[in-house]
Amino acid sequence: MLSALQVITTVAVGLMVGVEFSVAFVxxxxxxxxxxxxxxxxxxxxxxxxxxxxxxxxxxxxVLVGIWAVAGWHHHGTRLVVIAAALLIVSVIMSVLLLVPINNQGKTWTPDNRPDDWKQQMKRWDRYHYFRVAIIVAAFAALVAALV
Structure with missing residues (x-):
């Protein structure tokens, strides 16, 4: 059961990292x-x-990482899973405080109503996003390392 949870969690986080990496760099x-x-x-x-x-x-x-950490508490690699959870918490807090406010404004813009500084706001969002990608890549790497 723990093995299935580990695989599902690692795939879910890995796909999320892939999407966010693609947004940033593609x-x-x-x-x-x-x-x-x-x-x-x-x-x-x-x-x-x-x-x-x-x-x-x-x-x-x-949530999946948290369940893994609890279910595998006495197994090899749990510290890395807890580190991954902490990094994901940082990414969520960062998203809510820094990225979501910009995104909430930007998703309503049209060529007729966007602010004059829309490009600067998107550049700021990009900078925050690059940092968030680095954090979630580190979380994913910690999960993979916990498996081996």
Whole structure:
């Protein structure tokens, strides 16, 4: 039973890392290359779509890691699982305090109502997101290391 939980948790966190990595290093650079208002429209659409899914994914991943830590408390690698949980907690707090407020504004923007500094706001979101990606990659690495 613990082995199944470990696999499910590692896959869930790994897929989340993959999505967030793709946003940072694939999708946003593609959006930057789009002509005229397309960049802002693509980011708004992405903010709406991923803004609905990612909170569930982050919290669900954290819950799975927490269950793993409790269920495997006396097993090898538990310290790494607890470290992964702590990193995921940091990523959730960071998301709520820094990224979600920017995303909530950006997902409502259109070419007609966006603020003049929308590009600067998106750059700030990107910087925070790069740091969050590093945190969740570290959490994923800790989970993988806990398995071996």
């Amino acid at each position: 999708m946003n650079p593609i959006f930057e290359a789009l002509p005229q208002d397309s960049n802002q429209q693509a980011r708004s659409h992405g903010g709406r779509m991923l803004g609905a899914v990612m909170p569930v994914w982050y919290i669900g991943s954290l």
